[in-house]
Amino acid sequence: MAKAIIFDIEKAQLLNKLFNIIMIQHKLIKLLIFCIVVFTHQAIFAQYTITGRITDAKNGDPLPFASVGLKGLNVGAQTNFDGVYTIKTKFLSDSIYVSTVNYKKKSKAINKTVTAQTIDFQMQAEAKSLDEVVVYSGENPAFKILRRLRENAEKNDRKRLTAFEYDSYSKMELDVDNISDKFKEKKIMKQIQGAIEKFEKIAGEDGKAVIPTFISETLSKFYFRETPNRKKEVVLKNNIKGVGVKEGSFISQLVGGNIFANYNFYDNFVPFLGKDIISPVGNNWKGTYAWYISDTTDVDGHICYGMEFDPKNDKDLVFVGKAYIDTTSYALVQIDATIGKQANINFIDKIKISQELEKTEEGAWLPAKTRFLIDIAEISKNSAGMLLKMYISNKNFVINQPRDLPFYDIPVEVAEDSKEPDPNFWLNARHESLSAQDILAAKLIDTVRNVPIVKTYVEIAEIIASGYKRFGNKFAVGPYINLFAVNSEEGLRTRFGFKTLAGFDKKWILKGWLGFGTKDLVFKYGGEMDYILSRRHWTVAGIKHSYDLERIGLTPELIGDNKIFYAFTRWGRFTGAYYRRESEIFLKTEPTKGISFNIAFTTRNFDPLFNFQFRTQPELGPKSPSLDGYDDSFITVEARYAKNETFLMDGNERISLGAKRIPVISIVYQHGMKGVLGSNFNYQRITAKIYQSFRVGSFGRSDYTVQAGYIPSELPAPLLFPHLGNQTLFYNRAAFNTMHFFEFVSDKFVSLNYNHNFEGLLFNRIPAIRQLKWRLIASANVLFGSQRQDNLDLMKEAIPVINPRRTFDKDGNPIIRPRYNFSALEPNIPYVEVGYGIDNIFKIFRLQAFHRLTYLDHKAPNGDLPQSFALKASVHFSF
Known part of the structure; x- marks a missing residue:
């Protein structure tokens, strides 16, 4: 009897243990099911954001119109005028790639553990083959679009306006680039070695360092009158820093930008550095360029044809690049035009003009943003080159209100109190924020220009020039x-x-x-x-x-x-x-x-x-x-x-x-x-x-x-x-x-x-x-x-x-x-x-x-x- 009681007690204890084990497993199963539901929900409804900036590895210039995509997925975006892209997606792949005209295609790995990340690319230039032959069954479809562009040029061209004016912000920078290892050993470069190392770091893992020698910011008002043809720029505020630069009225007149860089691609020729470069959308578009349609996309609310153009002879004064043409008005909305070192221009590795236009209430289009770059080649293998970059942003357009003729007598006028070095003023005044490289450039210019040997070289150059x-x-x-x-x-x-x-x-x-x-x-x-x-x-x-x-x-x-x-x-x-x-x-x-x-x-x-x-x-x-x-x-x-x-x-x-x-x-x-x-x-x-x-x-x-x-x-x-x-x-x-x-x-x-x-x-x-x-x-x-x-x-x-x-x-x-x-x-x-x-x-x-x-x-x-x-x-x- 005693044995039976003992057995029942042991049995009860065993059953109790089994029950507890079952209850624990049940809770674990419930927790597992809960986790599965939660993670499944996140996987289904999560939003991943990838942003970044696509730039030229050699000169840091932003690349508009670049195509960015996730490998293996039909997910992508295109860079804007400033080379910036944003991709928002529920699904990720292992890598992201960039493809753009005249640059090598490039890809990078994606970190799947974060929902928001920044991935920048520095793209290496690649010569584009002009030997390809494209055969169409009938007329090239690009020709019809370009004929319509010329037919509508009269109503889209800014020349139809009797006058226009706008507020302008410009930023100019002059750098030393293509710095070879042998050139770094020169006495002048050793004295600014610290600056070189800082710029090598900020240039990115594939980019090349450039040393700033001049940087400026300018606020101005630009005025144009069609008949008689007059233009005027009033420099309101500027901040100028440069090696060997004597701040004054003359430099202030040069950095305004609009008086020199008001490019109009509707003209047959685009003047640049004293040369007349044949416009890709001028009257000779068919005789000088090869055209083809690449895509159709939304550019600031305008559905546009993406059109790529190549010169038929790259030794002529011609561009290569891409243009976006509005599908309704056939107006030029954006253009990115480059001249390579093959062209018959001296001392130049590259000239690049990018322009974004904005439609006015009268129908004509005015330049809202312009960016140009001049990459000056090094004289010898053991020297360095120069890089001139300028960015111009225009807004607050006023049209068809011409000023009296005497108003335009002085083409470039500088306000008496134009000098404005206060950084707090520029935080609110500039149209676009400065990049990290811009901020560092402004700080390092003071260091570079105070190096004694730099002062000597600048003085010698000034005597030779003047x-x-x-x-x-x-x-x-x-x-x-x-x-x-x-x-x-x-x-x-x-x-x-x-x-x-x-x-x-x-x-x-x-x-x-x-x-x-x-x-x-x-x-x-x-x-x-x-x-x-x-x-x-x-x-x-x-x-x-x-x-x-x-x-x-x-x-x-x-x-x-x-x-x-x-x-x-x-x-x-x-x-x-x-x-x-x-x-x-x-x-x-x-x-x-x-x-x-x-x-x-x-x-x-x-x-x-x-x-x-x-x-x-x-x-x-x-x-x-x-x-x-x-x-x-x-x-x-x-x-x-x-x-x-x-x-x-x-x-x-x-x-x-x-x-x-x-x-x-x-x-x-x-x-x-x-x-x-x-x-x-x-x-x-x-x-x-x-x-x-x-x-x-x-x-x-x-x-x-x-x-x-x-x-x-x-x-x-x-x-x-x-x-x-x-x-x-x-x-x-x-x-x-x-x-x-x-x-x-x-x-x-x-x-x-x-x-x-x-x-x-x-x-x-x-x-x-x-x-x-x-x-x-x-x-x-x-x-x-x-x-x-x-x-x-x-x-x-x-x-x-x-x-x-x-x-x-x-x-x-x-x-x-x-x-x-x-x-x-x-x-x-x-x-x-x-x-x-x-x-x-x-x-x-x-x-x-x-x-x-x-x-x-x-x-x-x-x-x-x-x-x-x-x-x-x-x-x-x-x-």
Whole structure:
């Protein structure tokens, strides 16, 4: 009985344990079921977010229009204008990839344990093959879209607006890139090694470091008027930091951006760096580019065709890239256009222009965002390159409310209180937040520019570029090109000059120079004092005086702005030399944009060192008295018309950016005043000049200069029109390059100088030399001129003048000097020369041959035979 009770108790305890085990398992099962339900719910309803930025690995430039997708899934996105993408999905794959035009496809692993992550890509460029042939059964479907774009261009193009204005924010950065390991070993780079390491870290695992040398932010207002064509940018605020940059008005005018980067792809050509690049959506879209449709997508609410374009010849001045065209209005909504180093442009690895446009209430589209990049190639393998990047954001558009014409007189105007370094101001003012690299760049520029060796390099570069050594912002010494010369009259000639800068005074400008020759032992000198009456209408009054040795037919007023050519004419055999003492008082003004006047009173004398005389009473023939020099006082009135010419102010100097495509016309009238300050002559002198540069479609660019002059008065030959010859080895665009100095003189003439640059039209299509980027050039110079018999008789033999200073040397020995033969052209036989050659040899040399076609038997003034053939060279830097 006892055993039975004990067994029942043990059985009960065992059953109880089994029950407890069952209950625990039940709870575990319930918990497991709960967890399964929870995780299943999360798996079904979870939202994963992946964001990132796609950039060029070499230069950090954002890549718009890049396709981003999850491998193995039909899930993806496209980067926006700033290269940013966002993917939201319920399902993840193992990796994410990026694909875009002209870059290698790339992928990265995805972390599946987090719901939000950032994955950036630095993309490596890849040359795109242009050898593929796409065959369509019928017409390429892209052609229909592009024809519709051109048909609707008139209503979509901003040119339909009478005026527009907007608020603008721009950011500019200049960097050193392509920093090789050998270049890092240079002394200058070792001193900024810390900066390099920081930028290598922020560039990303595949990116290359760039070292910032300049960065700026600018707030401005931009104004445009269509008829007449005017534009203006008012810089309101800016913050500028740079190595070797002297903050001031000139730099502030450059960083605004809109005055230079207002690109319009509806035009047939997009101007950039002085080049005319064929627009992919201009009228020549079919003859120059290969097009195809890549996709259709939503761009800021506009359903657009994605269109890719390639050049048919990548050596031409053409783009490659992608454009988005609205499917309803056929307007250009976005474009990303790149020029590679294959194109016939010097010193450039890449040019890239990206633009996003916004539709206005009138239907026309205006640029809302623009980004451009210039990747300047390194000169050698052991050097570094440069990278210029600019971003412009525009908003608050106001259309069809043109301002009065005087409002546009100053194209770029900087507010008095424009400098704004306060970072708190820019936090709210800028349209887009700065990237981490932008913030670091601004901090490191101060470090880089304070390195002593950097300061030295910057100073040397400034002297080479400007010709002057500056001392602060008050004085400058130079120009160095005139420091010395060696010639037959002066021996070793030295000259030292100076000028004051805006820091000295913003109204007064002082200039002066002193020269001396070791052979003639004569001091030469010059001085000038100017006063700026108005900057808005650029009105300057001044007075100047000089005493110098000049050459007949090679005076500064005849040569013009070609200071290098003028400096070289002071070397070697110095024929036709004379001393000239000159005084002048003048007034220059521009009362309205594009029209300027110059009024001056001048007195000068002519004191030749060669055998020279002219008849004072030519009616007496050989019995006429004569003079071997003269005094001349005259008034000059010059009117100049240059529509759309743009100027920038550099301190107290005004710098012209040229007048594109519009002829520049000038007319000069001079009136000689006999008896005033001993002047020997009364006369009238009229000259006119027209200059224009223009594009000849795809055949390149031409420029011409037409000049004409007339003197109805009787004057000695040096006061007539001496035609500019060229006996130097250097090419001069304004000269007759097979003509001797002062070989021909006219009292009435008309001339044409025509030059054409075929760019790469011919050499780009020759396989053996297309990589050299040579450019074929051609020119023709024609001159019609003559002299009246009265002026010819004036220069004939007369009673000689006995001038002890010119007839005998210091030891009393007679001096025999040749007499010049001042020849005239035959009225019905023009002087003609033609030229041809190659430009862009080794990117800096120009070599041009000239053939003289007429006056082959004519002798120069000194008796030399004519140059029937001449080979001229020049060195110039151009893109």
